[in-house]
Amino acid sequence: xxxxxxxxxxxxxxxxxxxxxxDAATEHNSGSGAFAVAAECTVADASALKSGLAKLLEDSxxxxxxxxxxxxxxxxxxxxxxTFIRExxxxxxxxxWRGTAPALAAAAKLLGLSSLLKLPSAA
Amino acid sequence: MTxxxxxxxxxxxxxxxxxxxxxxxxLLKLDIGAPEPELINTIxxxxxxIKGGSATFGFSDIASFTHSCETxxxxxxSGGMQxxxxxxxxxxxxxxxxxxxLRSTQSKQPLDMQKVSDIQFDVEMMIAQKNAAAKAALAPxxxxxxxxxxxxxxxxxxxxxxxxxxxxxxxxxxxTPAAAAATSAPASPAPSAIPAAPAxxxxxDRSVAGRSVAAPRWEIxxxxxxxxxxxGNDPLRMMRELAELGELTVNVDTSALxxxxxxxxxxxxxxxxxxxxxxxxxxxxQQVFDWAEGDCDLRIGRIAAAPSLLAAAGSAAPAAADFSAxxxxxxxEAPAPAPAVEVVAAAxxxxxxxxxxxxxxxxxxxAHTLTAVKDTKPDAISAVGDSGSIRVSVEKIDELxxxxxxxxxxxxxxxxxxxxxxxxxxxxxRAGLAQLERNTRELQESVMRVRMLPISFVFSRFPRMVRDxxxxxxxxxxxxxxxxxxxxxxxxxxxIGDPLVHLVRKQxxxxxxxxxxxxxxxxxxxRNCAPRRLPSRRQHxxxxx
Numbered sequence: 001x002x003x004x005x006x007x008x009x010x011x012x013x014x015x016x017x018x019x020x021x022x023d024a025a026t027e028h029n030s031g032s033g034a035f036a037v038a039a040e041c042t043v044a045d046a047s048a049l050k051s052g053l054a055k056l057l058e059d060s061x062x063x064x065x066x067x068x069x070x071x072x073x074x075x076x077x078x079x080x081x082x083t084f085i086r087e088x089x090x091x092x093x094x095x096x097w098r099g100t101a102p103a104l105a106a107a108a109k110l111l112g113l114s115s116l117l118k119l120p121s122a123a
Numbered sequence: 124m125t126x127x128x129x130x131x132x133x134x135x136x137x138x139x140x141x142x143x144x145x146x147x148x149x150l151l152k153l154d155i156g157a158p159e160p161e162l163i164n165t166i167x168x169x170x171x172x173i174k175g176g177s178a179t180f181g182f183s184d185i186a187s188f189t190h191s192c193e194t195x196x197x198x199x200x201s202g203g204m205q206x207x208x209x210x211x212x213x214x215x216x217x218x219x220x221x222x223x224x225l226r227s228t229q230s231k232q233p234l235d236m237q238k239v240s241d242i243q244f245d246v247e248m249m250i251a252q253k254n255a256a257a258k259a260a261l262a263p264x265x266x267x268x269x270x271x272x273x274x275x276x277x278x279x280x281x282x283x284x285x286x287x288x289x290x291x292x293x294x295x296x297x298x299t300p301a302a303a304a305a306t307s308a309p310a311s312p313a314p315s316a317i318p319a320a321p322a323x324x325x326x327x328d329r330s331v332a333g334r335s336v337a338a339p340r341w342e343i344x345x346x347x348x349x350x351x352x353x354x355g356n357d358p359l360r361m362m363r364e365l366a367e368l369g370e371l372t373v374n375v376d377t378s379a380l381x382x383x384x385x386x387x388x389x390x391x392x393x394x395x396x397x398x399x400x401x402x403x404x405x406x407x408x409q410q411v412f413d414w415a416e417g418d419c420d421l422r423i424g425r426i427a428a429a430p431s432l433l434a435a436a437g438s439a440a441p442a443a444a445d446f447s448a449x450x451x452x453x454x455x456e457a458p459a460p461a462p463a464v465e466v467v468a469a470a471x472x473x474x475x476x477x478x479x480x481x482x483x484x485x486x487x488x489x490a491h492t493l494t495a496v497k498d499t500k501p502d503a504i505s506a507v508g509d510s511g512s513i514r515v516s517v518e519k520i521d522e523l524x525x526x527x528x529x530x531x532x533x534x535x536x537x538x539x540x541x542x543x544x545x546x547x548x549x550x551x552x553r554a555g556l557a558q559l560e561r562n563t564r565e566l567q568e569s570v571m572r573v574r575m576l577p578i579s580f581v582f583s584r585f586p587r588m589v590r591d592x593x594x595x596x597x598x599x600x601x602x603x604x605x606x607x608x609x610x611x612x613x614x615x616x617x618x619i620g621d622p623l624v625h626l627v628r629k630q631x632x633x634x635x636x637x638x639x640x641x642x643x644x645x646x647x648x649x650r651n652c653a654p655r656r657l658p659s660r661r662q663h664x665x666x667x668x
Contacts, residue, residue: 046389083381083383083392087383110373112395
């Protein structure tokens, strides 16, 4: 899986996207109720993404997902995020988006998950 | 996550080599200046699938290299660059490099990476040059759609005229994204000259765009098994490929999604119901799901062409795309006939919008119209030999041959024994043995035929070689191949290949010498036209050795 990521890194840079974020699969909590989604959200990083989000599942306030760093995402990554949002909403808890991620928006559109994710239209 | 992908390597290599052969053949057929769109698509598909496969298997060098090729091919496909002799030469070189890389990866031998990076550099230079030229030539607003816009004006009228009856829907479908791309251009932070750049808008409006009236529609039910991800498949990739084929409407079924706590991030719980509108062959759809075969329930059905309106589709269409979606709607609802009028409508609708965006989308839309019409041409160049055949390893056939050989011996022995027998039942036995002999012989011949391959298997190497020689000598060479369908045993073919190549090469070398010595001319109109014939005759195989 490591090799795949290297390939992805060169690809994104050549395509002209700003490759400012390090190609790491780690994410960190930027304060209570906020979560920065990592640059890579593929199947290899999905379990890390899941455990990161799990901490915020029961958060009673508004959870903000910062997606501005997301460079690459696949179905597995989106599935985790979609499940998270669906579960929170079923309990009447809110999720908000911060930043935009063309890769995430395009993927959500193609997979038919846009309406579930309620991405801002600018994304 | 640990999946042993090495088990698929052989299949990948085998398929890639075959794909490269067809890519090379397609490149050789490519007309400079006026390339057949389907040929470019064929070439693009090869690069694309090799890239996908090698990335899956972690051959990052190959993936990176093929990615560069793909970008260049994408430019050719979208009409952003014209096929020149230089480009086709370069692409042929990339085929060689890809082949060498695959071979070295397969045999785990080191490869001269210098050559690889040289060629890759050339490819990237070519793209960069094009981008630079496009940026310099066009006004900043237009640069986002630079490629289509350059040849827009002259082709606008042609597009209207050429649109066949019933093709209106296509024209319309592709016109809309183009218009949307153009409008969103000023807003996008870094206007890129590559039309296929994954800008947020271009995908989004696809599913909102007007649906075709006459084009066939496919309904695809795609229910992956849980382990789909673990097998290295990503539905997203498939959707992306489907969206490239035609107008895709996606409906996701999330009913199987468990609670977050129970969610296994490596399992796929989603299922999809897709609708694909466009002139797409079922094979092409099937191909998209090739990699997932056995890891999903897949049903592809044709829907009777009923005029359905806008795709219900994911609501989150970017604001920039809104007006183009509207214009599409207007046209879709118009009556089906009179395609020419519709095209004009699609192209001119945006003019009601603010002046800044008005002309660019109109011309860009028209340009795309033309490509779309070209795309819908009947599939003239189909891949050779992939219809109704299966892949069997040579060992299995050899095994079969051996068993049949044993059977023949046993049968001969029985016949001999039977001939010597006497008695009431002996006649019946002999009749049965005669029948057995016939059947055995037929079986043997059938098995032998399995090993037979057309000689085009060897001949396919000639066009490229002749092209290279012609270029090196600076001469024009016409290569005519006859009798390519003659079948020969595979072993013979393998052995005969190199000597034949040698003979052809020698022919041209000696020809070159002849050309330099005027007194030894051939019989053509001039010394450069003297036909050279490889004295190869094949006699029909005699039956019943």
